[in-house]
Every structure is written in C-alpha cells, then in structure tokens.
Amino acid sequence: MTLQLGDTAPDFTADTTQGRIRFHEWLGSSWGILFSHPKDFTPVCTTELGYTEKLRPEFEKRNVKVIGLSVDSREDHDRWAEDIAQTQGARPGFPMIADADRSVATLYGMIHPKASTTLTVRSVFFIDPRRAVRAMLTYPASTGRDFNELLRVVDSLQLTDAHKVATPVNWRPGDDVIIAPSVPDEEARKLFPQGWKEHRPYLRTVRQPGT
Ligand code: BEZ
Numbered sequence: 001m002t003l004q005l006g007d008t009a010p011d012f013t014a015d016t017t018q019g020r021i022r023f024h025e026w027l028g029s030s031w032g033i034l035f036s037h038p039k040d041f042t043p044v045c046t047t048e049l050g051y052t053e054k055l056r057p058e059f060e061k062r063n064v065k066v067i068g069l070s071v072d073s074r075e076d077h078d079r080w081a082e083d084i085a086q087t088q089g090a091r092p093g094f095p096m097i098a099d100a101d102r103s104v105a106t107l108y109g110m111i112h113p114k115a116s117t118t119l120t121v122r123s124v125f126f127i128d129p130r131r132a133v134r135a136m137l138t139y140p141a142s143t144g145r146d147f148n149e150l151l152r153v154v155d156s157l158q159l160t161d162a163h164k165v166a167t168p169v170n171w172r173p174g175d176d177v178i179i180a181p182s183v184p185d186e187e188a189r190k191l192f193p194q195g196w197k198e199h200r201p202y203l204r205t206v207r208q209p210g211t
Pocket of ligand 1: 038039042043044045046141142
C-alpha cells in the first residue's frame, strides 16, 4: 500500500539504538519525523546523521521527535555512531531503527525496487500528533537531503494548522504569508484586522501571524 498524505502513519514495534519501541507510543503527543538511510557506514548518510543531531534542539523546540532507520543491525548502528561522532562532531542522540528484516521499510514503502532492491531510498515522513502523515520527501541515495528544509516544512505545517494561511514559494519563518483561498474577505477582515495586500483577489498576502 502506498502511503498518502492524511493516512495514519502505520504503527510498528522495532529494535532501535535506544531499545525496543512501539512507534505510536514512542511518539506520545509529539510530532514525528521518520527518515530512512540506505545503509550504515556510507558517506552521505554519515553527514546527514551528524547534522540531524546538531539540529536536535531545533526539532525539540518544535515538539518534534526524530527517528532514523536503516536496514542494518543495531550493533552496526552503534559502531557507526562512533564514526559519526568522530567525523561530524556529533553523536546521534535520537534513536535509529535497526530494520535488518526490512519490515518497517516495507510498511512505509521506503524500498523502491527500480532504485535498489535491497536498500531504502532517502524517505522522510512528517507525522502530526494525531498520527497523520502530513508531508513526505523522497530522495535518491546519492542526494543528501537539506535538513534545514525539514525544519521549514514543520514550521509551515504548524503555522498553517494554527492560522488560516498558506506559505508561499521559498517562505522562511517571519516572511509574509498567504491568506488561505477558502477565507472570504469578510472573514479575513476579522482574522487579519491589520489588513493585507491584495495582488489578485486570489492572492492576498499578510504579515505572518504572531510576528
Ligand atoms: C551514501 O550514503 O553515501 C550512499 C549510500 C548508498 C548509495 C550511495 C551513497
């Protein structure tokens, strides 16, 4: 089954570098980011994991728990963590799923057989506190992801959940946002009493709420 936006993120039980977890229970009332790595002891993944650890305070600030996965053993994950600490200056303090039997990778569709029959692609699933999949990214093994983009997506999801707005191209926190097209002007006048800029009737920009 292909996961789609709005689907409930499948629950699972798995061994991780922080012990055995039940995914939904582990998430608790947090947002979650589940991301896969093709293989332990590979260069791009090593840089991604070190950087994720450096960003961990930023994820925590946003009430997001991060969890990695690759189709290797827990022992390999533990040995690799030492390399990551030495080469990237940060040892992953978040759990890494040891998915040697590929059960979680299969559940989430992280193996794309035309890319590789054995390794996962670089998947990212953004999961909200109700366990709904809210966004997904898929990159090939050779392209490292921009983990700052993961924070930006979380910021957009959390902002657009809280206010009737959408975020425009290349939006960064603090930039102007777009009034949701579903909001008629009459309602917009109440929600945004400071006014907005109407570029077209369907394109109304306003200062980001809360700034
Ligand atoms: C890497 O993480 O560097 C990598 C993993 C699998 C294939 C290619 C690159």
